[in-house]
Amino acid sequence: MQEDYINIILADDDADDRLFFTDAFEELKINTRVKTFNDGVYLMDYLNTENCVLPNVLFLDLNMPRKSGLECLRELKKFDKFNDIAIAIYSTSASEEDIEKTFIMGANIYIKKPNDFKTLKKVLQEVVTINWQYYTNGLNKDNFLLRL
């Protein structure tokens, strides 16, 4: 009686990145449903809609117009209803400062955007499988940190 697909959301203002992202998931063996938003405002509007399907994993680009990934993260952490979402920062930056800061603010995963499609697929596969382990095995999500 468990659900056999994983809900994924990505908020990223770069159209190419969004396309690569959805393509990569289509090629993975794991069943996923992927939704994308063009910026943080659209994303938060959706998540705050009543009865919307909350994602299992939410990927946030850090630099987005109108509302940045950091601002989204800060808002998400204020409400208990978002507690079950694993938050993945998906950014071109790999500065130690950004990484540690977002982890402290409550992100679970930090991914530096890979430069090629093959690596992207590998990385996303790893995120989803590890997250799946946390999700299905009742592991303590507060201790879930992953950097790729």
Place this chain on the structure above:
Amino acid sequence: MKLHLKFDFNALCRKVLDEKLLEHNIKHKVVGFGEVELLEKLSEDRLQKLSDDLNEYCIEIVENQKSILVQKIKDAITDMVFNDDANINVKASAYLSDALGHSYGYLSNLFSEVTHTSIENFIILQKIEYTKQLIINENLSLTEIAFKLNYSSVAHLSTQFKNTTGITPSAFQRIITKRRELNLNQTN
């Protein structure tokens, strides 16, 4: 006098299922032949009653044997990792095939098929989870943890931690401590 009957088995089964589920007050959707989607979570108890009732009509709920066995593998691994008294000198493969009565090759293939990860990876993941708990809750040093979890050296544990999580054990500890401070400040 003789009556000649024609059955639509598909519709018949649907109708029986529908009625039975309604009788049990279970919100549901009959998806297709041999598949019903329950729109609510059922307790073991209610599921058993439903199963008994359906059995009268020769309808059997097929439990997924594979996922049951996978769950058993996981339980055995968790037990092995988290239970200090478990015999840690036994190899994981021997331990599992002994505990579950199947060959390790079979268990390993099944596990990968269902969970998208391997038994080896799952054991490592559990060990690292345990390490995280010990770091945070019991304030053990990495040397103590390596000894407790039967690692050959601290370096081995440290490398495995970094490979699994992408961060070092000390960075992990720093992040969790700061995160707790931040949460405390926000609630005050």
